[in-house]
Amino acid sequence: MKRIEELRATDPVIASLVEQELERKRAGLELIPSENFTSLAVMQAVGSILTDKYSEGYPKRRYYGGNQVIDEVETIAVERAKQLFGVPYANVQPYSGSPANLEVYFSLLEPGDTVMGLNLSDGGHLTHGSTGSVTGRVFNSVPYHTTPDGYVDLKELERNVAEQCPKLMWVGYTAYPRRFPFAEMARIADSCGAYLAADISHIAGLVAGGAHESPVGYAHVVTTTTHKTLRGPRGAIIMVTEKGLEKDPDLAKKVEKTVFPGMQGGPHNHTTAAIAVALLEAAKPEFAEYAAQVVRNAKALGEALEADGLNLVTGGTDTHLLLVDLTAYGPGFGLFAQEALDEANITLNKNTIPGEPFSPFYPSGMRLGTPAVTSRGMREPEMQAIGHLIAQVLDEVRGYVMPRDRAERTEYLKRFRSELAGNARLRELHKQVEQLSEQFPLYPELND
Numbered sequence: 001m002k003r004i005e006e007l008r009a010t011d012p013v014i015a016s017l018v019e020q021e022l023e024r025k026r027a028g029l030e031l032i033p034s035e036n037f038t039s040l041a042v043m044q045a046v047g048s049i050l051t052d053k054y055s056e057g058y059p060k061r062r063y064y065g066g067n068q069v070i071d072e073v074e075t076i077a078v079e080r081a082k083q084l085f086g087v088p089y090a091n092v093q094p095y096s097g098s099p100a101n102l103e104v105y106f107s108l109l110e111p112g113d114t115v116m117g118l119n120l121s122d123g124g125h126l127t128h129g130s131t132g133s134v135t136g137r138v139f140n141s142v143p144y145h146t147t148p149d150g151y152v153d154l155k156e157l158e159r160n161v162a163e164q165c166p167k168l169m170w171v172g173y174t175a176y177p178r179r180f181p182f183a184e185m186a187r188i189a190d191s192c193g194a195y196l197a198a199d200i201s202h203i204a205g206l207v208a209g210g211a212h213e214s215p216v217g218y219a220h221v222v223t224t225t226t227h228k229t230l231r232g233p234r235g236a237i238i239m240v241t242e243k244g245l246e247k248d249p250d251l252a253k254k255v256e257k258t259v260f261p262g263m264q265g266g267p268h269n270h271t272t273a274a275i276a277v278a279l280l281e282a283a284k285p286e287f288a289e290y291a292a293q294v295v296r297n298a299k300a301l302g303e304a305l306e307a308d309g310l311n312l313v314t315g316g317t318d319t320h321l322l323l324v325d326l327t328a329y330g331p332g333f334g335l336f337a338q339e340a341l342d343e344a345n346i347t348l349n350k351n352t353i354p355g356e357p358f359s360p361f362y363p364s365g366m367r368l369g370t371p372a373v374t375s376r377g378m379r380e381p382e383m384q385a386i387g388h389l390i391a392q393v394l395d396e397v398r399g400y401v402m403p404r405d406r407a408e409r410t411e412y413l414k415r416f417r418s419e420l421a422g423n424a425r426l427r428e429l430h431k432q433v434e435q436l437s438e439q440f441p442l443y444p445e446l447n448d
């Protein structure tokens with residue numbers, strides 16, 4: 001990119017790393033389902049002077065002076081969020097998805113209250129009550145699960161809810177390829193008067209573009225990151241729905257107070273501005289076409305992988321995301337897959353699968369998705385090609401078996417990595433990846 005001259009002059013080390021990352025992205029295939037490419041307009045807002053301003057508080061109610069412009073920026077972002085998602089209240093100040101979710105807990109619950117979210121290794125998010133997160137330590141977390149075929153186990157959930165009525169339930173996932181069951185979860189939550197929070201971080205762009213049902217008629221609160229399918233900067237939004245305000249007319253005020261002064265200080269105004277830009281872009285008809293293409297691409301990629309003999313959890317996808325069960329290659333194969341694909345410049349992540357047979361650190365699946373490659377303009381024929389490239393890479397590492405014995409593992413992985421680095425066929429596949437990627441420039445408007 002041609003726009004970092006000042007950075008290069010001041011700090012050539014960081015400038016060079018920025019350029020290396022750009023080159024890695026340009027030459028590679030980005031299939032991590034929670035990543036995307038923002039527009040240059042979004043990036044310019046993030047890199048703007050708005051980063052310099054302190055503005056604790058809310059529009060017209062700031063602690064510091066000089067916030068006339070910032071007030072307008074935040075008001076525009078809030079109004080666009082309300083309009084796009086059809087909610088009466090939106091808060092655009094959460095620093096990211098995890099703080100946004102924490103803010104929901106502290107708006108609605110007292111420490112020790114019971115919460116239910118999808119179990120981490122079944123596709124839930126850390127902040128939905130995992131013991132690895134404060135949410136699982138401060139609150140009484142009773143996770144729900146997926147069935148062996150990979151769908152949310154609504155029967156188990158219903159039984160648990162009847163026994164220990166939670167105060168809050170989460171619907172919305174991190175590694176789940178099927179439609180999020182908003183209506184079913186709302187029925188179960190309403191049966192015991194629990195709050196239902198929908199975390200649409202992964203699918204916000206699909207919801208905005210009409211490619212996935214909206215949770216707004218079902219949930220009391222909706223949270224989302226802004227940097228995944230929504231194609232905005234790293235940030236988050238908390239929304240309160242009409243249903244939420246009916247349940248508790250003070251809900252919006254509670255969220256507002258929890259965000260500031262409860263858990264955050266000054267908002268990141270450059271991010272707020274970039275969220276406003278992303279919301280403007282997401283309201284355009286082209287974005288609905290983008291969202292539909294993301295899903296078509298994920299389906300096409302899934303079909304291509306299946307044609308090459310790979311197993312998809314649930315047998316396919318309704319969204320932007322695919323979960324591949326690699327147990328046929330051996331339990332714990334996810335790491336071999338991820339690292340071999342990295343060697344070919346195809347980026348995705350290892351992931352647990354339902355009933356994970358090995359371990360969360362050495363899982364037996366991989367998770368991939370199409371938001372970023374779709375932003376680059378790729379369509380079904382490229383998905384076919386990518387599916388085939390992935391299968392060929394995996395063929396190169398077939399036969400590696402993750403040792404169960406930890407002591408053996410270090411040596412084994414050392415050998416695996418050195419063999420990977422010397423694999424000529426992977427280098428050839430790397431070149432093919434580059435040839436495909438280069439046909440889809442990241443910033444065609446800049447000619448690079």
Ligand SMILES: Cc1ncc(COP(=O)(O)O)c(C=O)c1O
Binds near residue numbers: 127173225
């Ligand atoms: C469903 C869900 N919620 C929340 C988050 C947390 O977002 P962040 O990484 O911005 O804290 C993620 C991120 O992966 C997510 O997938």
